[in-house]
Amino acid sequence: MTKPLDGVRIIDFTHVQAGPACTQLLGFYGADVIKVERPGSGDVTRSQLRDLPGADALYFTMLNGNKRSLTLDTKTPEGKEVLEAMIKTSDVLVENFGPGALDRMGFSWERIQELNPKLIMASVKGFSEGHSYEDLKVYENVAQCAGGAASTTGFWDGPPTVSAAALGDSNTGMHLAIGILTALMQRQKTGKGQKVSCSMQDAVLNLCRVKLRDQQRLDKIGYLEEYPQYPHGSFTDVVPRGGNAGGGGQPGWVLKCKGWETDPNAYIYFTIQGHAWEPITRAIGKPEWAKDPAYMTPEARQDKIFDIFKTIEEVDHKVRGKYLTIGSPIKFSDLEIEVKPSPVLGEHTDEVLRDLGYGKEDIARLHAAKAV
Numbered sequence: 001m002t003k004p005l006d007g008v009r010i011i012d013f014t015h016v017q018a019g020p021a022c023t024q025l026l027g028f029y030g031a032d033v034i035k036v037e038r039p040g041s042g043d044v045t046r047s048q049l050r051d052l053p054g055a056d057a058l059y060f061t062m063l064n065g066n067k068r069s070l071t072l073d074t075k076t077p078e079g080k081e082v083l084e085a086m087i088k089t090s091d092v093l094v095e096n097f098g099p100g101a102l103d104r105m106g107f108s109w110e111r112i113q114e115l116n117p118k119l120i121m122a123s124v125k126g127f128s129e130g131h132s133y134e135d136l137k138v139y140e141n142v143a144q145c146a147g148g149a150a151s152t153t154g155f156w157d158g159p160p161t162v163s164a165a166a167l168g169d170s171n172t173g174m175h176l177a178i179g180i181l182t183a184l185m186q187r188q189k190t191g192k193g194q195k196v197s198c199s200m201q202d203a204v205l206n207l208c209r210v211k212l213r214d215q216q217r218l219d220k221i222g223y224l225e226e227y228p229q230y231p232h233g234s235f236t237d238v239v240p241r242g243g244n245a246g247g248g249g250q251p252g253w254v255l256k257c258k259g260w261e262t263d264p265n266a267y268i269y270f271t272i273q274g275h276a277w278e279p280i281t282r283a284i285g286k287p288e289w290a291k292d293p294a295y296m297t298p299e300a301r302q303d304k305i306f307d308i309f310k311t312i313e314e315v316d317h318k319v320r321g322k323y324l325t326i327g328s329p330i331k332f333s334d335l336e337i338e339v340k341p342s343p344v345l346g347e348h349t350d351e352v353l354r355d356l357g358y359g360k361e362d363i364a365r366l367h368a369a370k371a372v
């Protein structure tokens with residue numbers, strides 16, 4: 001079966017999570033993703049949080065499926081020569097090194113354009129170009145704080161809390177994947193490649209769009225009616241942390257289910273949408289609340305919202321082998337996605353070199369120089 005990205009060759013110069021999440025997604029859709037790693041060590045996640053001695057860690061395998069692995073020391077003259085050959089024959093180079101690493105390696109954007117003007121170069125950095133922090137290296141939680149997400153999670157009387165969901169890492173990779181696909185579409189029209197970049201701060205901020213909405217409303221009217229502080233509590237001049245509030249206009253909260261005393265996940269998220277109020281009153285044994293002016297409308301209910309939630313909680317509710325991973329989060333009607341295992345370090349080194357036109361002797365020379 002042909003796949004949408006068949007024929008698209010990607011130099012995957014990524015590591016840890018933000019970059020690998022992006023290139024794995026493109027691999028799911030058929031791109032030939034060649035992961036370039038330092039000989040001997042490779043991506044640091046191969047050995048991070050190992051659960052099986054000697055096997056690549058799940059951290060690596062779950063972010064690097066559907067790729068080939070080439071070991072290459074791009075700081076040696078021979079390694080640079082191979083990377084140049086790859087740039088000349090590829091469509092996209094994706095990287096998430098610390099700021100300036102590619103330039104120091106001798107592969108500035110200007111140099112890449114000289115080698116292949118059709119190449120799309122895609123980068124993840126912590127902060128965008130021109131930002132006063134553009135030179136900083138950044139990991140997940142810094143991005144969650146700098147992009148505003150941490151200020152929205154946790155409870156209003158506690159400190160900002162980071163989320164375990166990779167809002168800075170994988171989320172930025174997903175944004176970058178959209179950028180790469182857009183640049184590929186544009187290349188079809190212009191014949192030219194371009195530089196695409198997404199900063200982790202911006203990708204997090206993009207997810208906090210509705211909180212910026214709330215800040216502007218708060219600035220204007222001084223309160224936010226969908227937050228539990230309304231109408232009795234007080235607001236400061238910044239949007240309060242949401243706790244488990246709905247935030248989308250309907251009140252909601254996390255409620256206990258049967259077994260919550262021993263099962264840490266025996267909870268349900270419960271939202272009271274306007275039109276669902278009447279059936280909810282029946283389900284919780286309070287049918288009289290359906291017509292009671294003190295409960296009938298969302299505005300009337302707001303100051304009793306925690307009593308209502310309390311009533312609902314009282315209701316009685318009913319060399320690794322196989323590993324679990326997560327496939328494409330996006331589904332297609334005409335594309336079956338095959339999820340393949342991640343490669344061991346350097347598994348495809350000779351194969352990729354042969355693809356680039358290197359003969360037996362040349363390959364032996366590169367091995368002898370420890371460039372691959």
Ligand SMILES: CC(C)(COP(=O)(O)OP(=O)(O)OC[C@H]1O[C@@H](n2cnc3c(N)ncnc32)[C@H](O)[C@@H]1OP(=O)(O)O)[C@@H](O)C(=O)NCCC(=O)NCCS
Pocket residue numbers: 015016017018019036037038039072073074075096097098099100101102104105124125126136137138139140169
């Ligand atoms: C993630 C991050 C903090 C890790 O930092 P780090 O471990 O110090 O690694 P760097 O990316 O800075 O790379 C270190 C060096 O390895 C070199 N290197 C990497 N692969 C190489 C290879 N195959 N051959 C030779 N050198 C290589 C780089 O060129 C760099 O060299 P230099 O800085 O001495 O010039 C940093 O890469 C970063 O900020 N990336 C951008 C933001 C990002 O993606 N963060 C989220 C990661 S999930």
